[in-house]
Amino acid sequence: MANNLSHKLNSAIKEKKSNLSKSWKSGVLILSLGGLILPIASLPSISKAIEPLVAQKVSAQEAPTVVNSTRENTLVKVAVLSKEDVNRTIAQWQPTVDYLTKTIPGYTFELVPKTLTEMEPYAAQNQAQFYIINSGMYVDFEASLGANRIATLKNLRLGNPYTKFGGVLITKADRNDINTLKDLKGKDFMAVTANSFGGWHMAKGVLFDEGIENPEKFFAKLDYGNTHDNVIKAVASGQVDAGTIRTDALERAVERGDIKLEDFKIINEQQTPGFSFIHSTPLYPEWPFASAKGNDLKLDELVAQALLSMPKDGAAAKASKSEGWTVPLNYRPVHELFIDLQIAPYDEIGRLTIGGFIKKYPWIGIGVLTALTGLISYAFYTQRQSIIQEKQNQKSLNELNKSLEQSAAEQKQQREELETAVVGLMEALEPAAEGDLTVRAQLSEGDVGIIADLFNAIVENLRDIALQVKDSAGQVGSSLKQNEGSVREIAEQAEVEAKQILATLSSVEEMSTSIQDVATNAEKTATISNEAFVSAKEGNTVMDQTVDSIQGLRTTIGDTAKKIKRLGESAQQISQVVALIDEIALKTNLLAINASVEAARAGELGQGFTAVAEQVGALAEQSANATKEIAQLITGIQQETQEVVAAMETGTSQVVDSTRLVEATKVSLGAVLTKSQEIDLLMKSISTATISQAETSQTVTEVMMLNSKTSQERSLSSSQVAQAIQSTTAILGELQESVAQFKVSETEEASEEVITA
Amino acid sequence: MSSLTTTDRLQELLPQLFNTQKLEGDYYLRFQLTDEISGLINLKYVQESLTIKGDRITAVPNLPEYVVGLMSSRNQVFLAIDLAHLAGLSPETVNLRQYQTIVVQTNSAEEDSQSKESNTDGINLFGLTVKKIEGITRMLSNRFIPVTENIPESLRPFITSAVRQVNENATSASEEKYSFLIDITQLICDRIQS
Numbered sequence: 044m045a046n047n048l049s050h051k052l053n054s055a056i057k058e059k060k061s062n063l064s065k066s067w068k069s070g071v072l073i074l075s076l077g078g079l080i081l082p083i084a085s086l087p088s089i090s091k092a093i094e095p096l097v098a099q100k101v102s103a104q105e106a107p108t109v110v111n112s113t114r115e116n117t118l119v120k121v122a123v124l125s126k127e128d129v130n131r132t133i134a135q136w137q138p139t140v141d142y143l144t145k146t147i148p149g150y151t152f153e154l155v156p157k158t159l160t161e162m163e164p165y166a167a168q169n170q171a172q173f174y175i176i177n178s179g180m181y182v183d184f185e186a187s188l189g190a191n192r193i194a195t196l197k198n199l200r201l202g203n204p205y206t207k208f209g210g211v212l213i214t215k216a217d218r219n220d221i222n223t224l225k226d227l228k229g230k231d232f233m234a235v236t237a238n239s240f241g242g243w244h245m246a247k248g249v250l251f252d253e254g255i256e257n258p259e260k261f262f263a264k265l266d267y268g269n270t271h272d273n274v275i276k277a278v279a280s281g282q283v284d285a286g287t288i289r290t291d292a293l294e295r296a297v298e299r300g301d302i303k304l305e306d307f308k309i310i311n312e313q314q315t316p317g318f319s320f321i322h323s324t325p326l327y328p329e330w331p332f333a334s335a336k337g338n339d340l341k342l343d344e345l346v347a348q349a350l351l352s353m354p355k356d357g358a359a360a361k362a363s364k365s366e367g368w369t370v371p372l373n374y375r376p377v378h379e380l381f382i383d384l385q386i387a388p389y390d391e392i393g394r395l396t397i398g399g400f401i402k403k404y405p406w407i408g409i410g411v412l413t414a415l416t417g418l419i420s421y422a423f424y425t426q427r428q429s430i431i432q433e434k435q436n437q438k439s440l441n442e443l444n445k446s447l448e449q450s451a452a453e454q455k456q457q458r459e460e461l462e463t464a465v466v467g468l469m470e471a472l473e474p475a476a477e478g479d480l481t482v483r484a485q486l487s488e489g490d491v492g493i494i495a496d497l498f499n500a501i502v503e504n505l506r507d508i509a510l511q512v513k514d515s516a517g518q519v520g521s522s523l524k525q526n527e528g529s530v531r532e533i534a535e536q537a538e539v540e541a542k543q544i545l546a547t548l549s550s551v552e553e554m555s556t557s558i559q560d561v562a563t564n565a566e567k568t569a570t571i572s573n574e575a576f577v578s579a580k581e582g583n584t585v586m587d588q589t590v591d592s593i594q595g596l597r598t599t600i601g602d603t604a605k606k607i608k609r610l611g612e613s614a615q616q617i618s619q620v621v622a623l624i625d626e627i628a629l630k631t632n633l634l635a636i637n638a639s640v641e642a643a644r645a646g647e648l649g650q651g652f653t654a655v656a657e658q659v660g661a662l663a664e665q666s667a668n669a670t671k672e673i674a675q676l677i678t679g680i681q682q683e684t685q686e687v688v689a690a691m692e693t694g695t696s697q698v699v700d701s702t703r704l705v706e707a708t709k710v711s712l713g714a715v716l717t718k719s720q721e722i723d724l725l726m727k728s729i730s731t732a733t734i735s736q737a738e739t740s741q742t743v744t745e746v747m748m749l750n751s752k753t754s755q756e757r758s759l760s761s762s763q764v765a766q767a768i769q770s771t772t773a774i775l776g777e778l779q780e781s782v783a784q785f786k787v788s789e790t791e792e793a794s795e796e797v798i799t800a
Numbered sequence: 801m802s803s804l805t806t807t808d809r810l811q812e813l814l815p816q817l818f819n820t821q822k823l824e825g826d827y828y829l830r831f832q833l834t835d836e837i838s839g840l841i842n843l844k845y846v847q848e849s850l851t852i853k854g855d856r857i858t859a860v861p862n863l864p865e866y867v868v869g870l871m872s873s874r875n876q877v878f879l880a881i882d883l884a885h886l887a888g889l890s891p892e893t894v895n896l897r898q899y900q901t902i903v904v905q906t907n908s909a910e911e912d913s914q915s916k917e918s919n920t921d922g923i924n925l926f927g928l929t930v931k932k933i934e935g936i937t938r939m940l941s942n943r944f945i946p947v948t949e950n951i952p953e954s955l956r957p958f959i960t961s962a963v964r965q966v967n968e969n970a971t972s973a974s975e976e977k978y979s980f981l982i983d984i985t986q987l988i989c990d991r992i993q994s
Binding site: 629632633635636637640653655656660664 | 846848851933934
């Protein structure tokens with residue numbers, strides 16, 4: 044809307060003449076509409092039809108009010124101007140809205156964030172009940188939509204609440220050429236945005252007061268920094284010569300440490316008591332909380348009360364970076380500023396009013412009045428034509444009624460005649476209804492006569508049918524009786540059969556069990572014979588080993604016998620040697636004796652020699668004794684050797700015997716092996732056979748089961764058949780009874796007639 | 801020492817040979833008469849002891865049965881006599897391969913010893929064949945004890961005393977054996993010259 048406003052402003056200034064022609068066109072439009080409405084209003088019937096429409100329109104326009112007055116939580120929309128990010132706006136204002144919902148019972152407040160461009164069309168639809176908007180927009184809404192402020196924000200800036208704010212014009216501190224507003228001529232200038240209130244409009248107002256009505260031409264170049272900080276940066280960096288920002292933006296930047304206050308020079312600095320920020324422009328009130336036009340006054344009061352009593356430490360106040368709200372300030376200075384700057388809603392100042400237009404162009408009004416008169420006269424004419432038509436219709440309706448009454452009387456007479464004939468027919472045929480098929484109706488002329496004839500034919504036919512039914516029922520009954528007996532027999536036989544099959548089944552099951560036992564036993568036997576086979580195999584191996592070791596023993600015994608024989612031979616040799624030694628010893632002894640004899644002959648001189656000879660003799664004697672002992676020992680050895688040899692021989696023969704025995708055992712073991720193998724094979728075949736037998740018996744069992752089932756089913760179905768026959772008999776009885784009701788005798792002639800007919 | 805003479809060396813090797821110490825007792829030749837009887841003969845009667853092969857004893861006919869035959873030794877021929885047979889016991893040495901023989905000399909009188917060389921005929925040599933010659937025994941006279949038991953009747957006249965044998969193998973007193981001292985001259989005189 045603001046863009047639109049500025050555009051309109053520009054165009055208004057530039058094209059004042061074309062503006063006049065536009066006003067003329069809109070004037071004609073309004074007048075022609077008025078011309079249409081006037082003749083409609085003069086018709087009472089039409090005006091009545093239109094009235095509800097008009098009322099509806101009015102109620103639609105007042106819909107918000109109606110909604111407010113409902114008791115259950117009424118939805119109240121609070122439109123909030125979102126300057127930057129929508130999420131941030133929600134974070135800032137949602138607590139305030141929640142606070143209102145909580146504080147005011149019966150109403151639910153909903154936050155509707157809208158950007159600068161969205162807000163104006165939204166407000167034009169008159170959907171919101173309250174607005175939180177900037178001062179500039181409020182002034183616009185107050186003038187164009189009838190919005191009304193109910194509170195002003197106590198904005199919290201650097202720890203203090205302020206209800207007013209202004210603009211600051213800054214340049215760099217070392218720019219000695221810029222000291223006053225006039226010095227800005229021909230310089231580069233930067234504002235926040237084209238429609239920023241604090242960031243441009245206020246500065247523009249100051250310039251206007253200085254007599255500079257067209258700042259775009261006054262400055263060499265006019266830029267927009269979009270944010271306050273961008274403007275500060277641009278001025279600090281020398282990108283532009285000067286700029287304008289809202290109050291406290293500079294102080295906040297200083298506090299953040301981005302810049303130093305000494306680096307900047309304030310142009311046209313103002314002093315306002317109670318306002319501590321630097322400012323160059325007059326101060327204007329902060330954001331208002333405005334109520335839309337047509338709101339319930341009571342709601343407005345409640346909201347205002349809630350806002351004013353909002354705790355300054357509460358979540359709502361903190362989120363909105365304020366200390367709550369205060370009584371609404373005077374927004375008159377804003378109005379004046381906007382009038383000065385010709386910003387919306389004051390962008391079309393100088394437009395002519397409707398009355399002025401009518402005075403200026405009276406011929407248009409006369410034309411309209413003429414058209415109206417024509418319309419009224421046409422309406423009267425059409426109404427009169429329709430009344431004449433209705434009177435003619437009434438006349439023809441009366442004539443039609445008369446002719447209808449005449450024809451009714453004739454019909455009544457005919458009906459009475461017909462009734463008598465019918466009663467006669469009914470009386471004649473009444474016994475037939477009770478089963479007497481012998482009755483016949485009297486034939487007469489006319490329609491009733493034909494009916495009677497037909498009735499007679501029907502009754503005849505019925506009699507035939509009844510006769511046939513009686514006959515066939517009797518036949519069916521007799522045959523049923525026969526059937527019943529045979530069916531019963533079949534059922535009994537089937538039962539007997541089922542019982543037999545069951546018995547067979549049980550015996551087959553027993554057989555299957557015993558077969559299974561046989562199979563199990565055969566398997567066990569197979570296992571055992573297999574084990575026997577294995578152990579026989581092992582025995583064979585062991586036998587082989589035994590044979591080997593016995594052979595080895597035989598060899599060893601043979602060797603030992605040889606060695607023993609050799610020992611005997613050696614003993615023989617030793618005994619020979621010993622005999623030789625014995626002889627030598629004897630000879631030595633004799634020599635010693637001789638020596639002693641000779642020594643004794645020699646007398647005293649030979650005495651020493653005698654002693655020696657004596658010793659030699661003793662030695663010889665000893666050696667002779669020793670040889671004797673040796674000989675004895677040798678003899679013992681020889682004897683023992685001989686015994687050993689004999690024992691050896693016995694052992695050898697025994698070994699040979701055992702070898703033979705072992706071989707025989709081996710052979711018999713081999714036989715055992717073969718036999719056990721055969722047994723194994725046989726057992727396996729038995730096992731296989733039993734398994735197949737078991738399977739066969741299983742199959743037999745299944746077949747038997749099937750048989751049993753079938754026979755059971757047969758028994759069941761035959762009993763069902765018997766039952767069915769019984770019920771058929773019963774039905775037949777009923778049939779015979781009902782047929783018996785018909786009286787058919789004494790009517791043979793009549794029946795013939797009927798049949799031929 | 802190696803430079804010593806043969807006599808010195810002998811003296812060194814056999815000191816007893818040159819020991820002039822007097823040995824007490826007389827020497828006797830011990831022999832086995834039979835299996836049971838062990839006899840002793842004074843060494844002074846013994847000329848020599850030898851083994852002689854059977855074929856070196858020449859049998860002589862018409863001589864008493866105790867005579868084995870004629871034999872020779874040291875250039876002298878004399879009779880070989882079976883001592884056991886002579887003593888009236890069963891003959892011990894018959895047809896042996898070799899005979900153990902004690903050659904004894906019996907003088908008719910001891911006084912005649914001086915006339916030995918002059919009268920060689922006076923020296924009578926006899927070869928006594930025994931079962932076994934055992935050896936020389938030196939014995940003091942007091943060791944002899946008079947015995948009468950266990951002596952065969954035929955021997956009694958020639959045995960006056962005996963010596964108890966010191967047998968190491970004997971374990972009991974009953975097995976004690978005696979070596980009988982045989983008066984050989986008496987025996988020969990009585991049996992042969994009578």
